[in-house]
Every structure is written in C-alpha cells, then in structure tokens.
Amino acid sequence: xxxxILSIDKLCVRIGRRAIIDxxxxxxxxxxxxxLIGPNGAGKTTLVRAILGLIKPSSGKxxxxxxxxxxxxxxxxxxxKTIPLTIERFLKMTKGVSTSDIDDVLQKVGALHTLGRPxxxxxxxxxxxxxxxxxxxxxxxxxxxxxxxxxVDISGQAxxxxxxxxxxxxxxxxxxxxxxxLHLVMSSTDHVICMNHHICCSGHPEHVSNDPAYQELFGLExxxxxxxxxxxxxxxxxxxxxxxxxxxxxxxxxxxx
Amino acid sequence: MADFxxxxxxxxxxxxxxxxxxxxFVVWRRMSYFGDTLAHSALLGIALGIALDxxxxxAVIVSCVLVASLLVTLQQRKIISTDTLLGILAHSSLxxxxxxxxxxxxxxxxxxxxxxxxxxxTGQELLWIYIGVAAIxxxxxxxxxxxxxxxIDEDLAQAEGYSVLWIRLLLMLLIAIVIAVAMKIVGxxxxxxxxxxxxxxxxxxxxxxxxxxxxxxxxxxLAVIMGxxxxxxWDTPTGPSIVVGATSLFLLIYALPLPERKDIK
Numbered sequence: 001x002x003x004x005i006l007s008i009d010k011l012c013v014r015i016g017r018r019a020i021i022d023x024x025x026x027x028x029x030x031x032x033x034x035x036l037i038g039p040n041g042a043g044k045t046t047l048v049r050a051i052l053g054l055i056k057p058s059s060g061k062x063x064x065x066x067x068x069x070x071x072x073x074x075x076x077x078x079x080x081k082t083i084p085l086t087i088e089r090f091l092k093m094t095k096g097v098s099t100s101d102i103d104d105v106l107q108k109v110g111a112l113h114t115l116g117r118p119x120x121x122x123x124x125x126x127x128x129x130x131x132x133x134x135x136x137x138x139x140x141x142x143x144x145x146x147x148x149x150x151x152v153d154i155s156g157q158a159x160x161x162x163x164x165x166x167x168x169x170x171x172x173x174x175x176x177x178x179x180x181x182l183h184l185v186m187s188s189t190d191h192v193i194c195m196n197h198h199i200c201c202s203g204h205p206e207h208v209s210n211d212p213a214y215q216e217l218f219g220l221e222x223x224x225x226x227x228x229x230x231x232x233x234x235x236x237x238x239x240x241x242x243x244x245x246x247x248x249x250x251x252x253x254x255x256x257x
Numbered sequence: 258m259a260d261f262x263x264x265x266x267x268x269x270x271x272x273x274x275x276x277x278x279x280x281x282f283v284v285w286r287r288m289s290y291f292g293d294t295l296a297h298s299a300l301l302g303i304a305l306g307i308a309l310d311x312x313x314x315x316a317v318i319v320s321c322v323l324v325a326s327l328l329v330t331l332q333q334r335k336i337i338s339t340d341t342l343l344g345i346l347a348h349s350s351l352x353x354x355x356x357x358x359x360x361x362x363x364x365x366x367x368x369x370x371x372x373x374x375x376x377x378x379t380g381q382e383l384l385w386i387y388i389g390v391a392a393i394x395x396x397x398x399x400x401x402x403x404x405x406x407x408x409i410d411e412d413l414a415q416a417e418g419y420s421v422l423w424i425r426l427l428l429m430l431l432i433a434i435v436i437a438v439a440m441k442i443v444g445x446x447x448x449x450x451x452x453x454x455x456x457x458x459x460x461x462x463x464x465x466x467x468x469x470x471x472x473x474x475x476x477x478x479l480a481v482i483m484g485x486x487x488x489x490x491w492d493t494p495t496g497p498s499i500v501v502g503a504t505s506l507f508l509l510i511y512a513l514p515l516p517e518r519k520d521i522k
Contacts, residue, residue, distance in 0.1 A: 052416045072416040079409065082457070083285040084464045093406055094417065118464065138417070 005030050005068055005141055005174055006051070011060035013046050020046045022198040024060070028142065033168055033175040035189040035205075037182050039217065042196045044178040045075060048146050051176070071140030071173075073131045075147045085119045087111075087130055094137040105133040108170070109163060124151035128160060136167070143167075145177040149184070157181075161188045182209060182218075261376055262485075268378045268386050269481035269499065272439045273451065275393040277474030279435050280452030281459070281466065282428060285408050290340070291328070292449040294347040295429075296436050298324040299445045300354025303370055307361055314385050314437045321433030324350055351445075373444035373496030375485065382441055389438035393431055400427060405466055442481075443496040454503040455480060458510050476506055 004027040011024045021043040028034055036044045049055045051062060052072055064070075079085070091102045106112040109129040114122055122130065128148060135143055148164060149157035165188035168175050179185045182192065186205045193202040200213040208214050283292050299317045306316025324346060331342055358365050366374065378386075397404070403424045406414040415421045439448045459473035483506075484499030 049412075052412075054412055054415055070416070072413065074410065074412050074416075077410055077413075080285055080287065082460055083408065084460065084466060084469050085409070086464060089465055090409070093402075093409060095402075134413075 003030065004028055005065045006176075007063045008051070009061040009063070011047070011050060011062060012058045013043070013050055013055065014058040019197055021050070021195075024195070024199060026193060026199070026202075028174050028176060030141070030174055031168065031172050032191060033165065033177070033189045034191045034193060035182075035185045036176070036178045036193050036195060037180055037185075038195040038200075039180065044180075044195060045146055047195070048144055048176070048178055052144060065141075068142060069138050069140045071135030071138050071143045073128075073135040073143070073145045073148055075150055075178075077127065077131060079119050081120055083119075086116055087114045087119060087122070088116060090119055090130065091134055091137060094134060097137050101137060102133075105136045106130075108136065108167065109133045125153070125156045125160070128152055129163075132160075132164070132167075136171070140173050143173050143175045143177075145175065147178050147180070149179070154184075157184050161185055164188060182214075261378070262489075264378045264380065264383050265375045265485060265495070266482070268383050269375055269442050269485060270478050271386050271390040272435070272442045273455070273477030273481045274474050275390050275397075275435055276439060276452045277455055277459070277472075277477050278397055278470035279393070279431055280454075280456035280477075281470045281473055282404065282408060283432070283449070283452050284456045284460070285466075286428075288432075289449055289453045290343045290347070292432055292436075292452060294328065294343045294350070295321045295324060295432060296440075296445045296448040297347045298350035298354070299436050299440055299448075300370060301350050301357060302354075303365075303440075304354055304357030304361060307363060307365065308357070314389065317437040317440065318430075318433045321436055322430060325429040325433065369444070370440060371444045371446050372494060373440070373442050373447065373499075375442050375495040375499075376488075378441055386438045386441070389434050393434055396427065396431060400424065404428060443499055447496050447500050450500045450503065451477060451480075454500070454507050458503070458507040461510050461515065477503065480506060 006028040008024055008026050011021060012019055013021045024047060026034070036047065038044050046055065050057050052070065087106075088099075088102060091097065091105070102115075103112065106115060109132050111126055111129040111133060114126055114130065119127075119130075128150065132145070132148065135145070143164075145164065149160050152160055161184055164175060164177070167173075177185070177189075182194075182205065185192075186209070189205055191202065192205045192208040194200045194208055194211070194214050194217060196217055200217055201208055201211040203211075283289050298320055302317040302320030303313055305311075305320065306313040309316070328342065328346060332339055337345075355367075358367060368374075369377070403414070403419045404427070406417070406419050407421050407424050411421050414424075435452070436445070436448050439451060443451050455473040455476040456469065458476050459469045463469040463472050480499055480503035483502030484495060484497075487493065487502060488495040488498040
C-alpha cells in the first residue's frame with residue numbers, strides 16, 4: 001500500500017534457534033489504531049522493539065515513511081529513588097521542548113497537577129499518563145505504546161484507552177499498541193492483530209474475537225467474557241483515576257448472541 | 258601555609274570537583290561496586306606502567322578501560338550474575354596487581370597507592386590531575402544530556418536517537434579517568450567512597466539532577482578540606498581522613514531534621 005506510514009514484510013527475530021517473531025507482515029495507515037494482542041511471551045514487545053530499532057531483525061524488512069516521527073511509551077519505567085527528577089524535568093529530557101509544550105501535553109493527558117512533583121512520588125496510573133505525555137512531545141506521526149495500561153486498575157484502564165483514542169482523533173497520529181486484554185481495547189481500536197510468534201488472525205476487533213484462532217489462543221472462556229463486557233462505559237474518572245459516578249454493572253446492552 | 262599543603266589542597270579540590278557529578282551517575286546507575294572493581298584493577302595498571310616505564314596515569318586509564326570491556330563482554334554471555342562477576346573481577350585484579358607489584362625490581366610505595374598519599378603531590382602530578390579534571394568536566398558538559406537520558410531509561414533514550422552503547426562507554430571512560438587522577442588523593446581502595454558518599458549526601462538536599470551533581474562537588478570539596486586539616490591536626494593518614502570527613506557530612510545531613518519530602522521514604 002502506497003499511503004502506509006509503516007510496512008513490515010516477513011519480519012523474523014530469532015534468539016538462537018528459537019523464532020521469537022516469525023514472518024510478521026503488517027501495514028499501518030495514517031490515523032489508524034492497531035492493537036497487538038497475544039499471550040505473555042508471544043513476541044509482542046519484541047516486535048515493537050524491532051520497529052523502534054532497539055533490536056535488529058534476523059530477516060525481513062521494516063519500511064518507514066521518510067521523516068516519520070515515532071513517539072514511544074515503554075512498558076515500564078524503572079527509576080532509581082536516588083535520582084532527583086520532577087515530572088517537568090523528566091519531560092524536558094526530550095530535545096527542543098518548551099515549558100508551554102510540556103503544559104500542553106500534560107493538559108492533554110490530564111496530569112497537569114503533577115508538574116512539579118518528583119517522579120517517584122506519583123501513582124502507577126499517573127506514571128503511565130506521564131509516559132504517554134512524553135511520547136506526545138515529539139509531535140509524532142506514530143505512537144507506539146507498549147502495554148499502556150500496565151499497573152493501572154481496571155477502571156483506570158478503560159479511561160486510559162479512551163484517552164488514547166481521543167488523542168488519535170485530536171492529533172491525527174497512527175497508534176500501534178500492545179495489549180493482552182482485547183475486551184478493554186475493543187472500542188478504541190480499528191484493527192486487531194492477534195499474535196503468538198506468528199500472526200494467528202487479524203482484522204476488526206469483533207471479527208477477531210469470533211475467530212477460532214483467537215478462541216483457541218485465549219480459551220473460549222476469555223472470548224465469552226469479552227462478549228459480556230461489550231456494554232457501554234457508564235461512569236467517568238477524574239485525573240487521579242477515581243470514579244466520579246458509578247453504578248453496578250448490570251450488563252445492559254450486552255450483545256452476545 | 259607550606260607549598261606541599263597548597264598542592265595537596267588544590268589536588269584534592271580538583272578531584273572532588275569531578276567526583277561529584279560522576280559519583281551522582283554512579284549512585285543513579287547503581288554502579289558503586291562497578292567503580293570499586295575498576296579502581297582495584299588500577300593497581301594492575303600501575304604495576305604494568307612501572308614495568309613498561311610508561312606514564313602511570315595513562316597506564317591506569319588503559320587498564321581500567323580493559324577491565325571494563327572485559328566486564329561488559331562477560332556480562333553479555335550471562336554465565337553468572339553481574340554481582341558475582343564484579344566480585345570475581347574486583348578481587349582477582351587487586352590480587353594480580355599486588356603480585357605484579359611485588360615482582361617489580363623497583364621498590365613501590367604500595368600503601369600510597371592503596372590509601373592515597375595526598376601530602377606528597379608534586380607539581381607535575383598536580384598538572385596531570387588538572388588535565389584529567391579539565392577533560393572530565395568538558396566531556397560532562399558536552400554529553401550531559403545524553404548521559405542523563407541513558408541513566409533515566411536506556412530504551413527511551415535509544416528510541417529518541419541516542420547511541421546508548423557509546424554513551425555507556427563514555428561513562429566508563431570518565432570513571433576510568435577519575436580513578437587515574439584520584440588515586441593519588443585517596444588511593445585505589447577508597448576512590449569509590451569519594452564519588453559515592455558526597456553524591457548520596459547531596460541527594461537529601463536537592464530536587465534536580467544538576468543540583469545534586471553540583472552540591473556533591475561542593476560536599477566533596479568540603480570533605481577534602483576537613484580531611485586534609487584533620488590529618489594535619491591529629492597526624493592521621495590523609496586519604497582515610499577525607500573519607501571519614503565525607504562520611505561525617507553524610508551523617509550530619511541525614512540526621513538534620515529537614516522539611517518532610519515525599520520522594521524520600
């Protein structure tokens with residue numbers, strides 16, 4: 001496809017004789033949200049690291065549109081307690097950003113209140129938002145998010161995925177993210193790639209959830225759970241991740257057949 | 258004040274100046290045992306330098322860089338944990354150094370190399386120290402941002418276009434240089450203390466990486482002054498006195514009731 005911003009052709013990464021990722025082919029169009037799902041150890045992070053140039057592929061091609069800016073949000077940030085670093089200073093690590101850029105991205109992710117606080121003092125959910133903010137600072141054409149909801153509680157996760165989808169609408173950037181819970185990313189993704197070293201199945205989220213390859217990989221139980229969860233999100237959260245309004249999940253509008 | 262005292266003071270202050278920021282990196286990256294290992298291998302460099310009649314500063318830098326590269330290579334093989342590997346390298350290189358020195362024809366002031374001999378710094382040595390200090394300071398200034406970036410997160414730094422491997426090697430080279438110049442001040446066994454203790458002390462007082470680096474330089478200088486004059490006053494060995502000075506500053510700062518801070522618990 002000529003208008004793709006990233007295309008991967010038969011990519012393999014091997015460690016010793018073991019293929020961590022095997023013959024992966026995919027393309028990303030501008031403004032598209034693509035989610036990689038798969039069990040632990042399926043090679044999702046390895047694929048992301050290969051796309052970012054952090055590891056060398058054993059074979060295959062990764063073609064990026066020239067001048068493509070990628071914003072990367074790592075799975076986790078291990079920060080030593082001994083390094084004194086405020087949120088503001090952490091975000092200033094990106095080259096060429098101004099104070100107003102920083103205010104702007106923090107506003108977007110709803111974490112402006114953390115600006116002057118030390119990195120080590122914020123909660124897991126806030127840290128994920130800060131990492132997201134940092135990935136936005138490079139004004140990316142493509143956001144690569146490795147398990148963005150890592151360490152965030154369930155209600156905060158839904159909120160975070162919604163934020164990502166809103167950011168896509170606002171900034172027009174493509175998003176490639178890794179997740180292992182399809183039910184949470186379902187509403188905010190255009191295309192799902194289910195992988196276990198190789199691509200098992202891919203397509204529209206509803207389509208993938210009914211695919212036998214997906215059900216085999218995650219078990220039928222998981223795919224039924226998924227159908228059960230396809231109801232409207234019925235409450236909101238403040239930037240701290242607290243529920244503002246909530247009522248029991250009564251499964252109104254469930255669409256299982 | 259006697260000439261030798263001035264020389265000792267300026268030598269100590271110069272080293273403390275660069276040990277501050279480098280010590281901060283050692284603390285941030287949990288490299289203090291790594292620093293120890295390099296410092297211990299410096300003795301082997303001394304022995305080889307004397308045997309080959311080479312410049313001792315250069316010999317020490319070369320041997321530190323060699324041991325650092327050996328360490329990185331062995332680390333990637335992942336046969337044993339880094340911690341164990343450092344334990345093996347630190348003590349075997351120290352022992353090899355001690356044996357090599359004992360085999361030399363010339364008599365060597367071993368205690369001076371092990372614990373420092375600040376009061377006998379010559380004008381020539383002072384010149385070398387300041388060449389080293391100037392090299393470290395200018396490299397730190399130029400590469401401060403990439404050094405800090407890989408310290409916060411190597412993946413993030415690499416994804417943002419920094420060459421992590423080269424910057425990591427640069428940091429090792431800087432530590433090797435500081436060991437070469439600090440050897441005369443506190444000796445190979447105590448060098449890491451001069452880097453780590455002021456930096457750890459500064460952590461309590463600061464909230465940005467830059468201020469921590471600057472304050473630890475200041476605290477290091479203070480420790481040098483305390484140690485030097487303490488050793489004159491009570492006729493104690495200078496190197497250990499400087500380290501004890503740094504430790505007492507550490508204890509003092511952590512004992513002081515500072516306003517409650519969220520990030521230190």
